[in-house]
Amino acid sequence: MIYIYNDFGGTHTTALAAAYHLKIIPPGGRKLTKKEILAVPYFNKLNSSDMGKFIFHGIDDDGNPVYTVGRGASKHMITAFNNLSLLLHEKYNGNEKIVFSNTSPTVPFAMTIGGLFSRWLKIDFIGVPLLVLGAKQCYRNVIRLVDYTKKSGHATEEKVQVLYNDSFK
Template identity: 65%
Template sequence: MIYIYNDYGGTHTTSLAAAYHLKQLPQSERKLTTEEILNVKYFNQLTNEDFGKIIFHGNDEDGNSVYTIGRKRSKLVVPALKELTLLLQEKYHFDEKIVLSNTSPTVPIAMSIGGFFSRGLKIDFIGVPLLVKGAKQCCDNIFRLVENTKHVASTSFNENVIILENEMYK
């Protein structure tokens, strides 16, 4: 199975989701510390050149690959990934299940503003504290989103491509 966590920038909530998924963060809904947040691989480190790239984060305890992607404002990235997967499955008898899980609904306003300052304007002394505050606000939702993503993936036997919009985390 392949998991791909996606959102606007691909560097904040997606990185946290990948870290939770790979058990690199505490497996609970407790608030993360500033140090835990800032030590997450790729957190607040990607640039404009990384948008649209599928970034590998590691394999989980079941051997499933975990990736992230920043899709910007494009609503076509996820459907395109689904269509490409279906094409590869049909043409090459590729039978790996793909799970695309949207982390955008978990993003609080502090994280959006922090991302704009830090990644957009390169003003880290304003952006990073806001990103950390936002991550602390939403980490419990991200943890639950990851747990739900894994549950849906393990119980959906007839679907080769699963798209989770995760609107319940708004």
């Protein structure tokens, strides 16, 4: 199985989801510290030029690769990824399940504004504290989303599964 977490920029909640999935950061009941959040691989590190690139984060305990991707403002990017995945399965007899999981519903307002200031306007002294605040606000939802993603991946017989995760709003 291949897990691909996605959202607008691919550098905040997706990075947190991949880190929780891979147990880089603990999924326990405590909030992360600023230091732990900023140490998450790729957290607040990607730019608009990285949109659409699949970023490999590691292999989980079950031997499954975990990726993230920023899809930008396009509502059609995941549809295209889904269709491409199905085409590759059909054409090349692929047997690896692929799970696309949208982390956007977990993004709090502070993280949206923090990302705007930090990634787009390059004003880190305003953006980074807001991103840290946002990460602390959404960590429980991100953990639930990762758990749901893993369970859904194991439960489905579909070759490609797209999880929009609207219930995490």
